[in-house]
Amino acid sequence: MPEITVVKVERVAEDEQQSARVVHIERPEEWAACPQCGVISTSVRQRRTTRPRDLPYGEQALHVRWHKRQFACKESLCPRKAFTESVAEIPPRARVTGRLCRAAARRIAAGASVAAACREYKIGWPLAHRHLIALADASPAEPEPVQVLGIDETRRGRARWRKNPDGGWEKLERFETNFVDLSGAGGLLGQAAGRTGKAVIDWLNARGPAWKNIVQIVAIDPAACYRTAIHQALPHAVIVVDHFHLIALANKAVTAVRQRVTRQQRGRRGRATDPEWANRRRLLRARENLTEQAFTRMWNDLIDHEPTGQILTVWIAKEELRSLLACARQRAPRSVISHRLFRFFSWCATSDMPELITLAETIEQWWPETLAFITTGVTNARTEATNRLIKDAARVAFGFRNLTNQRRRVRLACTHQTINPAA
Template sequence: MPEITVVDVERVADDDGKTGRLVHIERPEEWAACPECGVISTSVRQRRTTRPRDLPYGEEPIEVRWHKRQFSCTEQLCPRKAFTESTAEIPPRARTTGRLCRAAAAQVASGRSVAAVGRQYRLSWPLVHRHFAIHADAVLLEPEPPQVLGIDETRRGKPKWFKDPATATWSRSEPFETNFVDLSGSGGLLGQAAGRTGAAVVEWLQARGPQWTAAVQVVAIDPAACYRTAIKHALPHATIVVDHFHLVALANKALTAVRQRVTREERGRRGRSTDPEWANRRRLLRAREHLSQRSFTTMWNALIDHEPSGQILTAWIAKEELRTLLACARTQAPRSVISHRLARFFSWCADSGIPELITLAQTIDAWWPETLAFITSGITNARTEGTNRLIKDAARVAFGFRNLNNQRRRVRLACTHHMINPAA
């Protein structure tokens, strides 16, 4: 540390027989400036010894003894009669060195919990968190506007049940956070808004200002109607892109619903491991190109032989038709090919007469402008989904959060740490 000189080092042993080092330090200058008036003083009033905690060095523990001097202020008009010498690394009344606090803050910023870092450095939880907050606030600046914005939600905490005293009915409340992610640059997690409503999205976007919102050209979302309505209100000039992963998930959900309904109608019970449709449930949800010829043949023949209505295979073909339509984003197919595959998907769902497939086709039709925007641009919400995983990991490391501001600071730093510090 600057302005500090090591006077002596002793090897000591504690009550348990563990050896360590006792380091004696002092400030070499024989003078000090009064912090009140700035007058230099060489009049030593008394000497004191403090025990500031410092960074560990090596395998053995280290204890520091700072032999400080208390000076008398020689300025008669100064209201302060005495002062004790200090340095920038060990300010007045400090019990820890500055580099120890910075190291603890860096450990928390790297992904460790505050409690674990406090146990390692023998520091209290409030002290470690206070210095982490100082470190995070200095690093996390106001985000720059991205050209492509991703929006998604994550659940914060466990769901709770509340009883209405007037009606005596119970209602479930799930705390959610809406996340805003930079999909075109290195901004990472730009911020969070409480709830997963359109009003929360509009409020967060309008708080950024008109210049910020004008820079956003594309917004990638899941098929959530409240987010689409909010974006059209707050960013009327932006193009909305729906993520294809969730569209395929809707098709898989419809396929599972058809399989479960057919099993209940034909067998009068839930599916069992002896039922061919239940035994092939994972093959039904897997992409066709990821199935070997043997697995595909096994699934197809089992359903042909034991499911006479053919509804399950019809739903599986509808799912594959939708995947073929969405695959035009990878091949950059012309608009004529896209229209042909869309018509083939709609015709197959309509001719099947299966209610689950008709609902799926209606959903695709309602979201077709956003789906077409994905096919032509290829923009996905994958980075937002990855950010959601980092948010959940940060909550697990901290064993949950009680303070919303602490959570948002910790989560945002965890999601942008590798971007702020590329070498970390």
């Protein structure tokens, strides 16, 4: 919070073109303290007028004219013989006001690039970035404890290589593991370099035992390294796998079978004239989102032109998996969950297709975490939304070279809605 200073408005007038409002201000006190020795002085040596830039008054520009006084320091032992009065909002030799710089910093935190904020407020890049750093560092560095934690990774850019002193090459880590509050308004809690289990364990251990004991549920993607790390760092927490990625695995199986069948039957890739290619989007769409006309067309085209029936078989398996995961939304009892799980496994087993066998094995390996999702309904959707904000921040900045600046901008981009606009 900036220091509150008192100034006296001497008069307000319009400029010659009547396009801006000119405000003349001065300090009401007839004295000032020397900034070096602190001795009060009332001896005025000269007067001068400065013109610091300020925020506009609505749609009209605002020109500030500050009539300053230069005082003489009467302390004989003070090496400073004269000083000019100043306030915290307009430090000595400043050409812009503090609130203008803070407004530019908030504009950057809201999603604009530093260059765009500089053009809008007519200030320099170093000045805008310096106040952006002050805004970012003012937020608490240590996150508050949460009950539901989301973990996911994002890539910081293209892979880069560094040459070792021994002549070999080392691949630099370009991934970040993000920790997100899924139970409150904490947003992005922090980031750790890498997408390994060690990165997760080190970040959680750095929070302390009291912080970790509050975490009850952790939502992740089907990543084995994250699951192992959570079992080690948070043995009491319930792990939930995000259902979106499970359905994505089923859609990948549908695409893999469609491409394999096309190559086996036609000896080439799919074309627009092939029924399976023409219906590729419908195969990936949910059954309830298909109109009766679209569903009938897809079904009849594949029945008539795909004699093996493998594409429809994998599509039915995908819908069986979706029906199983829909138990979370329907709050189905355990008997219904068991019945739909048996139906999915039996359909995949009788199909004798490698893609469906792999899908069924994946669901079996992740069944405790999948069941936790069905019973709790916790998803990683907010983490995925945070990932989008992280990527948008990198796009706006046209990439980052400095990791510290990137994390600072990412933290502001993911929490700018909680920044006080009047700060």
